Amino acid sequence: xxxxxxNEALQxxxxxxxxxxxxxxxxxxxMDELFSDAAARHADHPKLVRHESYRLVYEISGDTL
Numbered sequence: 001x002x003x004x005x006x007n008e009a010l011q012x013x014x015x016x017x018x019x020x021x022x023x024x025x026x027x028x029x030x031m032d033e034l035f036s037d038a039a040a041r042h043a044d045h046p047k048l049v050r051h052e053s054y055r056l057v058y059e060i061s062g063d064t065l
Contacts (some may be wrong), residue, residue: 001043001065039065 005013013035020028038056043065046058058065 001046001060001063003039003043003065005039 013032016035017028017032020031034054035056038054039058042056042058046060046065
C-alpha cells in the first residue's frame with residue numbers, strides 16, 4: 001500500500017513539532033520518526049499496528065492508505 005499524508009495530517013505533525021521543539025528538540029525528531037515508521041508499518045499491515053501512546057487515524061482506499 002502507498003501512504004499519502006493529508007494536508008491536515010501534515011499540519012498535525014507540524015503542530016506536534018512546534019509544540020515539542022522548544023522543550024526537547026531531540027524528542028521531537030524521535031516522535032516524528034515514530035510517526036513515519038508507524039505509517040510505513042500500516043502500509044504493510046493496515047489492520048495490525050498499534051501503539052500505546054498515540055493513534056494514527058487513516059482510511060484505506062484501494063491500494064492507498
